[in-house]
Amino acid sequence: MRKIMTAVAAATFALAGAAKAQDDVSITLVPGLTTDAFYITMNRGAQAAAEALGITVDFQGAEEFDPVLQTPVLDAVIARGPDAILIAPTDTTQMIEPLRRAHEAGITIVTVDTFIDDGMYQDGAGDGDFPMTYIASDNVGGGRMAARFMAEEMGGSGKVYVSNVRPGISTTDQREEGFKAEMAANYPDIEVLETQYNENDASLAASQFQAVLARHPDIGGVFGANLFSALGAGNGVEGADMADQVTVIAFDAPGSIVNNIESGLVDAAIAQHPAEIGYFGVMAAYALLTGNSVPVSIGTGFTVINADNVNDPDIAKFIYSE
Ligand code: T6T
Numbered sequence: 001m002r003k004i005m006t007a008v009a010a011a012t013f014a015l016a017g018a019a020k021a022q023d024d025v026s027i028t029l030v031p032g033l034t035t036d037a038f039y040i041t042m043n044r045g046a047q048a049a050a051e052a053l054g055i056t057v058d059f060q061g062a063e064e065f066d067p068v069l070q071t072p073v074l075d076a077v078i079a080r081g082p083d084a085i086l087i088a089p090t091d092t093t094q095m096i097e098p099l100r101r102a103h104e105a106g107i108t109i110v111t112v113d114t115f116i117d118d119g120m121y122q123d124g125a126g127d128g129d130f131p132m133t134y135i136a137s138d139n140v141g142g143g144r145m146a147a148r149f150m151a152e153e154m155g156g157s158g159k160v161y162v163s164n165v166r167p168g169i170s171t172t173d174q175r176e177e178g179f180k181a182e183m184a185a186n187y188p189d190i191e192v193l194e195t196q197y198n199e200n201d202a203s204l205a206a207s208q209f210q211a212v213l214a215r216h217p218d219i220g221g222v223f224g225a226n227l228f229s230a231l232g233a234g235n236g237v238e239g240a241d242m243a244d245q246v247t248v249i250a251f252d253a254p255g256s257i258v259n260n261i262e263s264g265l266v267d268a269a270i271a272q273h274p275a276e277i278g279y280f281g282v283m284a285a286y287a288l289l290t291g292n293s294v295p296v297s298i299g300t301g302f303t304v305i306n307a308d309n310v311n312d313p314d315i316a317k318f319i320y321s322e
Helices: 002-017 037-053 067-080 096-104 139-153 170-186 202-215 227-239 255-262 274-289
Strands: 026-030 056-059 084-087 108-112 133-137 158-164 190-192 219-224 247-251 268-272 297-300 302-306
Touching: 026 037, 026 067, 026 274, 037 056, 037 274, 067 084, 067 096, 084 274, 096 108, 108 274, 133 139, 133 274, 139 170, 139 219, 139 247, 139 268, 139 302, 158 170, 158 202, 158 227, 170 190, 202 219, 202 227, 219 227, 227 247, 227 255, 247 255, 255 268, 255 302, 274 297
Parallel strands: 026 056, 026 084, 084 108, 108 133, 133 297, 158 190, 158 219, 219 247, 247 268
Antiparallel strands: 268 302
């Protein structure tokens, strides 16, 4: 009961305390890392919304996807005191306390792409209940899509593994969860081997493919659960000259992955819509700051890119900016 009162009180404070004049709104977007085409594209969408609203949105982040590096960036942003922070938290638990400092300073928090705690905000449950909304892809659903494309491409049988970043990141954890759940439910003849964690390092992901290949010469597929995992998995497969035998399904769609689809190295990419996440993230923060309510979560879409549509002019807008 006490927790529920706290959540309701917090929500009321955020709305009542922050009803701003329309042109007096300051928002900072803190990405998972600044140099990733996914977040660069998210910022493009955020800037489009800022322009439409006549406001400024800053982009401040660390150079690696790491809570130890993201926390000081966040502290510096809090010190400058924007009205709202849009953030892709780099760890579900480690970013709760740093974000609580922002919340306690009266800053409205919106999480984009990744979430803290259980990702269900404003429901009175959990330590990280205070963000106002979560705007992202359906990552469990995306993982399920990846499994279906993988299994169809492999004729429903063979050995695969997930190349992933590290445990504790909501998005990539959920993609792996969805991938494994779909395989277990619908493709009993696909064996999912142990996940390989690459710390967001494409070179490590590539060498991990070589190591898995040494243990399992009949490996048939790799699911790269994010941009760097997929790029590295593709490089590993190419280095072993196994593009014809190994199915690679990528999450994310920068130009480099699209090139790998054109060359036949990657079979399909699940492109997220990061510009959409940035656009609706800014719109949601603006709505909250000007006294309006917003949904507690907003789901954005996917586009699957493969050899059939890679050169279709309608697909070009889903390739990430670099
Ligand atoms: O896949 C995206 C993002 O959704 C994820 O949270 C972290 O990795 C990316 O930024 C791609 O590198």
